[in-house]
Amino acid sequence: MKNNITFTMIKPDAVEKGYIGGILNKINEAGFKIIAMKLTKLTKDKASEFYKIHEEKPFFNDLIEYMTSGPIVSAVLNKENAVENFRKLIGSTNPEEAEEGTIRKLYAESISANAIHGSDSNENALIESKFHFNENELFNY
Numbered sequence: 001m002k003n004n005i006t007f008t009m010i011k012p013d014a015v016e017k018g019y020i021g022g023i024l025n026k027i028n029e030a031g032f033k034i035i036a037m038k039l040t041k042l043t044k045d046k047a048s049e050f051y052k053i054h055e056e057k058p059f060f061n062d063l064i065e066y067m068t069s070g071p072i073v074s075a076v077l078n079k080e081n082a083v084e085n086f087r088k089l090i091g092s093t094n095p096e097e098a099e100e101g102t103i104r105k106l107y108a109e110s111i112s113a114n115a116i117h118g119s120d121s122n123e124n125a126l127i128e129s130k131f132h133f134n135e136n137e138l139f140n141y
């Protein structure tokens with residue numbers, strides 16, 4: 001399995017507050033190349049499928065409401081060791097625990113509205129990229 005891509009979403013809270021530019025700057029400065037990108041809006045079905053692993057969690061319904069509340073930016077990013085490096089760049093799920101300089105420390109408002117998604121494994125990076133983009137859109141990869 002290749003380990004040089006990861007999948008990300010700039011979540012509705014961050015898009016709404018005008019943080020797309022600031023977040024993309026951080027991503028570029030950290031040396032990630034954007035392979036695919038779009039502004040889109042998730043349907044409830046699509047968000048539920050994407051977060052299926054959290055189906056049984058108490059926060060699942062709120063998560064789906066939040067992720068479908070407005071547009072998101074989804075993107076596929078390329079860098080050596082992309083998954084691990086990107087998780088470091090975005091910081092802890094809970095922004096109160098995120099390190100200084102991380103995207104969640106800078107831009108997230110709470111553990112639920114936490115500004116950005118990053119894949120948690122190489123396998124999921126590929127699954128999530130293909131879930132959001134078709135073959136033509138992944139032409140750079």
Ligand code: IDP
Binds near residue numbers: 059113
């Ligand atoms: P991650 O996004 O850092 O990988 P996950 O545990 O995979 O975190 O959770 C997915 C998303 O669900 C989080 O990014 C956040 O938006 C939401 N979430 C996770 N834990 C909680 C919680 O305890 N309360 C509310 N929302 C949560």
Ligand code: MG
Binds near residue numbers: 120
């Ligand atoms: Mg996760």
